[in-house]
Amino acid sequence: MHIGTYIELVQKGQQDSAEAFLLVSAKHAAEPDIKEMCKLLASWSQLLVEKIKPFAEKYSEEKDNEPDRLLKDFFEQNRKGALALLRDLHDLWLMANEANVSAIILRQAAQGLRDKELMQLCDELEKKSERQISWLLTRMKSAAPQVLIAAA
């Protein structure tokens, strides 16, 4: 079984999301809605990390090592100016989608194992990811024209 690998991916995905949301919150604190909403969305991911823990222990034997890629790749560059907000939200969107697809895949296995508690957790993961993605998309769509056309 490789299910442990995906549990770890899911857990890592939420951990990375939490950190990344906090990073964007602090970096763009001059945007009041970004600052507070990213904090809230980070808290969702943080809570999910805690909820995954018992399952990570339960399936701890069943895993390979996967390198952590996204957080490193996305947020190392030190972006500045009007475009930075859009690019950072774009990266958050990619990360949230990565977390979401991991949860969808894990749910398939949870169903196969008839692990009802894990299925329930996967549903929650998916729902929260979708809400994060939806907010990010809304915010990017409203920022995009101004950033790409009117900003210096």
Place this chain on the structure above:
Amino acid sequence: MNQTRDSIKDIWGERTPYKGENYPVRIDERTIEEPDHWVQSACVLCSTGCGLDIGVKDGKIVGVRGRGVDISNYGRLGPKGLYGWIANNSPDRLTKPLVRKNGKLVEASWNEAMNLIVEQSKKIIDKQTGLGIGFYTSGQLFIEDYYTLAVIGKAGIGTPHMDGNTRLCTATAAAALKVSFGTDGQPGAYKDIDDTDCIFLVGHNIASQQTVLWMRILDRLAGPNPPKLIVMDPRKTATAEKADVHLDPLPGTNIPVLNGLLNLIIQAGDVNEEYINAHTVGFEELKKTVAQWTPEKVEEISGVSSEKLRMAAHILGKTPTLLSTALQGVYQSMKATAAAVQINNLHLIRGLIGKPGSGIFQMNGQPTSQNTRECGADGDLPGFRNWGNKEHINQLAKLWNVDPDIIPHWAPPTHAMEIWRYAEQGSIKMLWISGTNPAVSLPELSRIRKILEKEDLFVIVQDAFMTETAVYADVVLPAALWGEKTGTFTNITRTVHISHKAVEPPGEAKPDFDIFLDYAKRMGFCDKDGNPLIKWNTPEEAFEAWKECSRGRPCDYTGMSYAKLTGGSGIQWPCNEKHPDGAVHIYTDGMFNTAIEESESYGHDLITGAAHTEKDYKAIDPRGKAFIKPAEYIPPHETPDEEYSLWLTTGRLVYHFHTRTKTGRAKELYDAAPDSYVQVSEEDAAALGIAEGDMIEVASRRGSVTQPARIGGIKKGVVFIPFHYGYWDNPERSRAANELTITEWDAVSKQPHFKYAAVKLSKAKEGVLHKIGEALNMVNDQPQKMEV
């Protein structure tokens, strides 16, 4: 001179007790000379929309009297209406355009001022497209002004950056109505007061805000079978004084209290299951969400006693009819839209909507804010159309004969706070402010002043007076006031009034309508065939054009005309072939505007504000059923701590409107409430050694003000400062409440959070300010601790 009562001392006047049909007429009048003629109008000094006549003598306004025939007020007027018109005759009216030269505003011709605006506009559009231009308008212009401005912005320039100060007062009303019922539009009627068994006022100090509606409630309370009154407000206001149950939540805790009430009502089985099944979706989700909100938990979070909560829930659960209202205590607080929606939910689960005595007023603060929303001069599209619905955009494009892609609809329109942010960042280069005073009314004023001062921001201010904002302008355009122009506007109960021109504007001042038309002509805005985009030249022609835009939409005006609005009462929309005399209620058959073709929005995540898409909506399209949407509790972002240990909340006084631009210029209103103050509870005052009248420095993380202390009538841990006072009549002392408030807004309605900020109090240093405090105490003796 004729005065039916001294409304400064006797705010609400004599009682005319009643119940049911035939609310007695009582004509309130105040004239300083005998008019030679009367001109039909309606009051613009709150959102009630009282029908009145303007008395004119020798070309000057000399007074007003209520219109007995009008369904909004049956002749009654409040102190602001009876005195506010005096501002029209004020000697400091703006009478000539001003243009900034070498750092100073100097008089200029209209030609010079308008050419400068056109030159700047074209330069900016060349470089940045219409995205470089923003409009910040009002809740006090007329339909004809707003609709003209909306077409200029949306089909002429093509900018999504257009909003009004309605964002500060009614954005949440619109958002909450859309969330629950599919489109904006108030379900209730003032007539509901006549019949109702229970009135629930949430965060709404109606005795002070809408004095004439309060008179009607007082008249019911004095009559046979009076309604029960439940008031939710952290302060012991004049409204709360009359309540059967007064719920006094801490700032930011509306959702716990409302969820607690819903929970008790559901637990007691007081829901209308038949109505829920036939006319709503989402009840099970609500039941699940509110289940955790036991009275004990509500008390712990909100400070509202569990006993009072149970009393209120019992009344609300059993009453056969219910009229609820919400205003700034909900709209300017944490999770505003989500909280306002819970009031809609209360009515939906009890099936108390669209019938006599059962209505909801998601209140407006300003007289014409309903029209800012209807006409699209704020973030909405004209006629409650949905920016995400291609068919709606095509309707507008066809109506205006333009390419649909000119109309900005690629994302939610830019809300006011974001417009200011773009100006701060420099991507908006021109900001046209009409009929509003952001240098006093927006949050965190030090920031707003910095933006207005920016060299790369071209600021146009269109107003009747040299406001705190106008002093920062590059161009000031002198505008005509109410009474000096003709137009129409709509109150909270969908009642449309006509206001005829009674007198000429002073000097070269012009109606807003004429200014916008002039701009459109000079800019050469055209339709697809090269004809002028704006095809109307008079207010009446603009109204006819607006009627076409409203055709078939919920706010259908097609059955109205200037002639029909003249002579009798105001008329409630929808007014069309089906309802030739208007409609008292909407949603009488339990069918709401939620079908996908009809709805004004595809909905939002109530917590994040994320916009749902057409695809999302298709999956859930309730085809006429109302949405019941629950809300989780999220605590405010700034809460009192050791250093800033008290909650600040802001609000209004009965004698003033907004930033006192008009009411501060009527001597009697000015003298009735000449200065700001800070209201502190007895407990907090004792702990801090503060006595009545002491000058107190109130500081937040964003600024500080100095105010005389007024003690009592407020919950421990909370202080209150009225928001009306700025600097035009007193530049000496920092006193505008918004020096302290926070730059933040509701995720869905984007309405700023004025109702909470953490502050600290200390006694101001000895000296001049103390003397001011003492002097004020002498003139401003308020015998009661009651707040109006």
